Each structure stands twice: as structure tokens, then as C-alpha cells.
Amino acid sequence: MTAASVENGLRSSSTRRAAARARMLRSLLPALSLALVLMAIAWLNPRAISYFGFSLMLNLAIPIALATIAQMFVISGNELDLSIGTFVGFVGCVTATWLKDAPLLGVAVLAGSIGVYALLGALIHLRNLPSIVVTLGMSFVWQGLAILILPKPGGKAPDWLLSIMAFKPPLIPFPIIAALLIAAVVHFGLMRTSYGVILRGSGGNAAALERAGWSLLRTKIVLFALTGLFGVLSGMALIGITTSADANIGNGYTLLSIAGVILGGGEFVGGRVSPIGAVIGALTLALAASPLLTFMHIPPDWQVAANGAILIIVLAARVLISRRER
Amino acid sequence: MAGDSADIVRLDGAEKHFGAVRALDGVDFHVGAGECVGLVGHNGAGKSTLMHMVAGTLVPDSGQIAVRGGIEHNYSVPRAQQLGIRCVFQELSLCPNLSVAENTRINHPALRGLGWRRKAADLIAAKLDEIFPDHSISASDIAGDLSIGRRQTVEVARAFTVTQDPLELVILDEPTSSLDAHTAGQLLAFVRRFVAAGGSCILISHVLGEVLQNADRIVVMRDGKVVAADAAKAFDRDRLVTTMGGAEAREKIAAEIAKREAGPLRVRARPARQEDGKQLVANAGEIIGLAGLAGHGQTDLLLAIFAAASRAKAGIEVTAPVALVAGDRQADGIFPQWSIAENIGIRSLARLRNGLLISPQREAELAEFWRGKIGIRTPDLNNNIFSLSGGNQQKTLFARALGSDAKIVLMDDPMRGVDIGTKLEVYDLVREEARNGRTFLWYTTETEELDNCDHIYVFKNGRIVANLRRDELTEEKIIQSSFGDAA
Numbered sequence: 182m183t184a185a186s187v188e189n190g191l192r193s194s195s196t197r198r199a200a201a202r203a204r205m206l207r208s209l210l211p212a213l214s215l216a217l218v219l220m221a222i223a224w225l226n227p228r229a230i231s232y233f234g235f236s237l238m239l240n241l242a243i244p245i246a247l248a249t250i251a252q253m254f255v256i257s258g259n260e261l262d263l264s265i266g267t268f269v270g271f272v273g274c275v276t277a278t279w280l281k282d283a284p285l286l287g288v289a290v291l292a293g294s295i296g297v298y299a300l301l302g303a304l305i306h307l308r309n310l311p312s313i314v315v316t317l318g319m320s321f322v323w324q325g326l327a328i329l330i331l332p333k334p335g336g337k338a339p340d341w342l343l344s345i346m347a348f349k350p351p352l353i354p355f356p357i358i359a360a361l362l363i364a365a366v367v368h369f370g371l372m373r374t375s376y377g378v379i380l381r382g383s384g385g386n387a388a389a390l391e392r393a394g395w396s397l398l399r400t401k402i403v404l405f406a407l408t409g410l411f412g413v414l415s416g417m418a419l420i421g422i423t424t425s426a427d428a429n430i431g432n433g434y435t436l437l438s439i440a441g442v443i444l445g446g447g448e449f450v451g452g453r454v455s456p457i458g459a460v461i462g463a464l465t466l467a468l469a470a471s472p473l474l475t476f477m478h479i480p481p482d483w484q485v486a487a488n489g490a491i492l493i494i495v496l497a498a499r500v501l502i503s504r505r506e507r
Numbered sequence: 508m509a510g511d512s513a514d515i516v517r518l519d520g521a522e523k524h525f526g527a528v529r530a531l532d533g534v535d536f537h538v539g540a541g542e543c544v545g546l547v548g549h550n551g552a553g554k555s556t557l558m559h560m561v562a563g564t565l566v567p568d569s570g571q572i573a574v575r576g577g578i579e580h581n582y583s584v585p586r587a588q589q590l591g592i593r594c595v596f597q598e599l600s601l602c603p604n605l606s607v608a609e610n611t612r613i614n615h616p617a618l619r620g621l622g623w624r625r626k627a628a629d630l631i632a633a634k635l636d637e638i639f640p641d642h643s644i645s646a647s648d649i650a651g652d653l654s655i656g657r658r659q660t661v662e663v664a665r666a667f668t669v670t671q672d673p674l675e676l677v678i679l680d681e682p683t684s685s686l687d688a689h690t691a692g693q694l695l696a697f698v699r700r701f702v703a704a705g706g707s708c709i710l711i712s713h714v715l716g717e718v719l720q721n722a723d724r725i726v727v728m729r730d731g732k733v734v735a736a737d738a739a740k741a742f743d744r745d746r747l748v749t750t751m752g753g754a755e756a757r758e759k760i761a762a763e764i765a766k767r768e769a770g771p772l773r774v775r776a777r778p779a780r781q782e783d784g785k786q787l788v789a790n791a792g793e794i795i796g797l798a799g800l801a802g803h804g805q806t807d808l809l810l811a812i813f814a815a816a817s818r819a820k821a822g823i824e825v826t827a828p829v830a831l832v833a834g835d836r837q838a839d840g841i842f843p844q845w846s847i848a849e850n851i852g853i854r855s856l857a858r859l860r861n862g863l864l865i866s867p868q869r870e871a872e873l874a875e876f877w878r879g880k881i882g883i884r885t886p887d888l889n890n891n892i893f894s895l896s897g898g899n900q901q902k903t904l905f906a907r908a909l910g911s912d913a914k915i916v917l918m919d920d921p922m923r924g925v926d927i928g929t930k931l932e933v934y935d936l937v938r939e940e941a942r943n944g945r946t947f948l949w950y951t952t953e954t955e956e957l958d959n960c961d962h963i964y965v966f967k968n969g970r971i972v973a974n975l976r977r978d979e980l981t982e983e984k985i986i987q988s989s990f991g992d993a994a
Binding site: 200201204373375376378379381382384385386388389390391392393394395451452453 | 562564583584585588594596600601602603604605609610612613614616618619620623624648649652
């Protein structure tokens, strides 16, 4: 009998090991796709693989990574934020105007916008509204506000922000350090802390969490506020790089951020997300978006479509691996 | 024997309404210290509602709740936890995306700060070792990767872990429904140790033998009321069934199965891991049981047969259309957004078609027929499937399979957590359908259900290890083959 149960245990732990292996493979996929894109770039243009090359190619990766992390927080609570792009644009406009000219007002507006995100979370939870609808509506609100603040492209980033983004550390390019830092901080906060478990659990099985006495209202507010916070960081980082703002500057970020989360191994429902994966996904997208395609001599007219093709290939590979996991 | 202060929990005149439905109708209920109370009744009798009140997840419309003699006015989940009352709910309540240790953390606000992961992992591992000595679960396993039975063991073990709050009373709602006999035995033995050490326990189970053997006192519920409460010794199986209002059927089954003509061959299948010549053979009109410990290849074989019906597969021969009744109905069975009628009709779309479209009228007719035949209790078949109780949802899945053109019905432990009244109704129906020439392949973890089968195959490690006729069947034989030396 003991022999039987030991054997039984071995058998089942081997199937679980297989599941763990498949999950490992899936979590390596983002890194793998990044490596693939890097190899392609190295092959097409070896000179790009240098301190200067990376600084240039990954310039825009920081705001994309931050927006992706922002999106990841709502996704880990089974919601979606369709307004993150225009929100980044709005933050950009505030950064390039008020934050420079009237810092107190600027800080208050940015803090207030994070508060608005928290309220949206509360509203979505209390009224049981679909987040897609609420955030789609909000995307027009943010866009409208951005246009009110900055009717035509212009403004100027605060000097301190410019100097942060122009920081040139020795040996390793700044965007890579920033990406590592973002990934490490968020990974610790969401994956390792005890409250991060509760936040992810709210996406995995909300009813179980409520029965254990946790407030789902609070988890939703926290997740949305974190989205707002990282949206603000993304907008500021973007303006620190571009130096001036435009009301439409962040519009592409909504889909980029969603794609980054999914590319990084996250799933739309079930609280399965990976901050490290999300950052890698954002880097991959940033590289595949223009440097790679430019090196491939693909005309700009076709670059958006080529970008989509890369997305489809990587996501299809992910689906194949998840299927093996079952 | 119990004075008020010795009661862990006491409810007086508890009432609860859900719309027009009176779920609880003035129930008095108490649990003493060091007592294991068995709670039995049909699905929908109000057991779960009552337990939700004890656990603090539901507030009674009227009546009061007292814990250790003190009346609680603002009773809630956190308050219940402070007072040491825990509940293992019937629906699995682990977060599938989190590890076993992280799931433990969810029930223990005290597990935080530096090193909480280590503490949580040690806590759950120690408890698993204590209750299920040969469990082979690691605290870092992701809950979603575990089989349904292992998830249930984790959930039970988690309920018995202690950090800052005391542990007085654990409510176990169908704790053994997904466990095999061996693991269920370990759990019940632990419950007895726990009670002997002064803890209290409420045990809800549809396996009446478990309640009779393990409870000190049994409370029977029916239609939202307590209809009987007495020492467990005062009950036997028949009295329990009669009090619950279930039909009595068991004896006549054996006689009925006695002799049947073997019809034409329907299924011949050899499990993928089978090394010797043993194979499963099912003829028309037969009910074939698949037995053995949970998760030893029974479900895999059923799924392989299901796949072989549409695409030829080596080692498996299927000669008629197949339908599957899923075991994990939430995950694999029901379409949560759909109505009851749509859930029944999905397997029969070809017959329900009118030109290119599905005829709502024919769909409604099919559903209406099966509502009458199988007794789905609902005012309106167009209601969402979730308006039904668990047992009735399962009946809907049976209606889906039986209402189809399938000549072979595969059942993947479909009676998990279904009350005895529903079970007996379904057993009757299965036998009736078998008489009409249908073939049933029935995987079950409950030995009693095998009484309905003509032929039983016992599985171990993905292989058939024994092949028993109905008249050779005894529980000992099954256990013997399930645990026998690797034969």
C-alpha cells in the first residue's frame, strides 16, 4: 500500500513537473522573442549593438514599459484599461505646461488624476460596470482635457525631468537600467509582498477572497490607482524624452500596452500576469516597432502592418505552448 | 447535554429569503464544543444557506446568532475568523493562479512582513503532512496545476492551519466529494482526532455512511427547516433517507440488473498505458463502471473514447455517437452565460435546426420534455443556468447527453456533490435508458454507485488492473486492486 501511494505520488508529481516545465517555457517565451529580435537587429546592423545604439533604439521603451506595467495592474484584476493611451497624452500635456510653469498646480493635477483612477476602480466595482465601457468613455475625457490644456503641439518639459531622462550611466545604457529597475520594483511589489498576493488573488478567484474577509472594493481601488500612478510616470518619461508635448502623443499606447502584457505572458483573465514579462514584452515591441523594421528596409507605410505580423507570430507561439500545458 | 456556554455557535429562529424563495424558515441550530455535527438533506434543503450564516458570509433576515454564549449583532466573515470559525465551502475556493503557500496567506492576515512566504509554506506543508501523510503536494505548486482532488485536500488543510486567531469550529461542506476512498479516510480520521482534542466540526456530506460513522449528532434538513436532530447512534441509513424524503431504491437495483442480453459491440478500448492485453469492452444496453482511486486514468480513457468517436484512434473502437457528462461541471460542463434550455440543446443542434437557424421552439420543446422527465426544478427554462442549484445544474448536463442522439454516454464522476434524492432519480433514469439500448461508461469515486453497473473495470496508474462482474463486486475487491502491488 505504501509502495502504491509512493508510486502514485511520483506519477502525479511528474505530471505536475510537466505542467511547471510548460509554464517555465511560456515564461521564457518573452525573453526568447526579445533575443530573437535582438539577433535579427545584430545581424542586419551589427553597429546597433552598442551603448549608443541601445540608448537610441530603446529610448522610447521606458514610457512604453511604464504604460505596459500600468495596464498590467488592471489586467491582474480582470479588467482592461482602454484609456491608458489618452491618459498618457493628458499627463504629457500637464507635464509640458503646468508642471514646468506652476509645479504645485501640476503636481496637484497629476495626483488628482491618480485619484480619478482610484474612483473609477470604485465605480466599476460598486456599480458592477464593465471596465471596457468605463475606460473607453474616459479615453475621450482624457483626450478632451489634453486638447484643452495644449490645443496645439508645444510646451516644454521641466529641466529636472529632461536631465533625468538624459542621464548617461557608464557601461550600461540608461533605458536598460530603467527597465531592470521597473521590472524589479514591480515584481517585488506584486509578486513577492503579502498584499500583492491579495491583489493577484482578486483576479484569480474574487469570491474566495471575499469569503476570506478581504475587501474587493479596496483591491480594485488599489489596482486602478497603481494603473494611474504608472500612467503618470509613463507620460512624464515620454515628455522627458520628446521634450515637448502633443495631445495625441500617447494614443498608440493603449494597444501597445495590452500587447506588451500579453506578449509578456499575461492573460486577460485569471490574475495571471508577470511584471518581468511585461517589461520584456514592452522592450520587444519597442524594438520591433521601428528599429528592426527600419533595418529591414521596410518602408514606414508598411511598418504598422509588419509590427502586427510580429505580434501574431509571437502570440501564436504562446498559444501553442499553453495548449501543450493542458 | 450542552448548556449555552458550552455551545460554540447557536442560531435561533434564523430565516432567509431569496426573492420569493424561502431558503431558511426559522431554523434553530447549535454546535457544542468537542462535537461533530452531521448535517444532511437534499440539495436546496437550506444546508449551504445555514452554513453561510455560521461562517458570516450571509446575514439572516431575522433570528440571532450567538458565539460562545455572546450574541453577535454585527456578525461577519472577519468576526467569525476572530472567533475561530472556518469554513471549507463546497465550491472550490482556491485562487488557481496562486501557489499553495500564497493561497494559505489569503486566509491568514497575520502572514505578512519579512519571511511571510517561508512561514506560509511551512504552515501549509506541516498541516498537509499531518492530515494527508502521503500527499506529495509542494507548497510552491500552483493551485491550478493540481487535480481537483488535490485542490480539495489543500483547501481542507488550509482550513485547519492556525496563526493568530483561535480554531474552534470547522465547517466541512462536502469535503470528500472529490477525494478517493483512501484520502477521504485520512481526512475523516483527522476530523475525529480534531474533535477528540476538543475542536468542533460540522460535516455536510451526501455520503450517508460518512456522516453516520463520524458525526456525534445528526441534523436533518428539508425545505429550509430542521426536521430531525438526534444522536448519530439513533439513526441508521434507512431512517436518514426516510427523514430526508428520498426515494428508497437500492435493493431492487441488484435484482433488476440480474440478466440482460448482451447487445452489439459499442466500445472496445485499450488505455494508452496498458501493457498487457486487457481492454474495456462495452455492448449496447450495458452500464460499465470505471473504478479505482481518483485520477488513475479513468477520465483520460473516457476522453480518449470521446475523441475516437470523431477521429479514428489506435486501440479504440467506437461504433455509435457519443456524449459526455462532465465531472467538473463549472469548468467543463455548463455554459455560464446561457439559459437552461440552451444548455440542454447544445448537443442536439443538428436536430433543432430549422433551415440554417436554430429553432427556438424545438429547443424549448426538447428542454421542456427533459424538465419533466429528469425533474429540473425551475420556474422557467429560459432562466440563466446559474439560477439552478448544483444538483439541478448537473441534471441539466444529463438532459443534454440523454436528449441527444448519442448511443454511448460517458460519465466522468458526474455525481460529485449531488444530493441523494437527485442521485437516485438519475440512477433510475440511467438504468431505464440502458434497458432501451443505450451504453453507459461511468467513472465514479463512490463505490455505492458501482452497484448500478453490469461490469466494473478497476484502474490503477492509467491501466486496467481488474475486471469484475456485478456479482463479484465488493468494496474490498476494488480497494485491493486499487492498492495492489504493481500488477
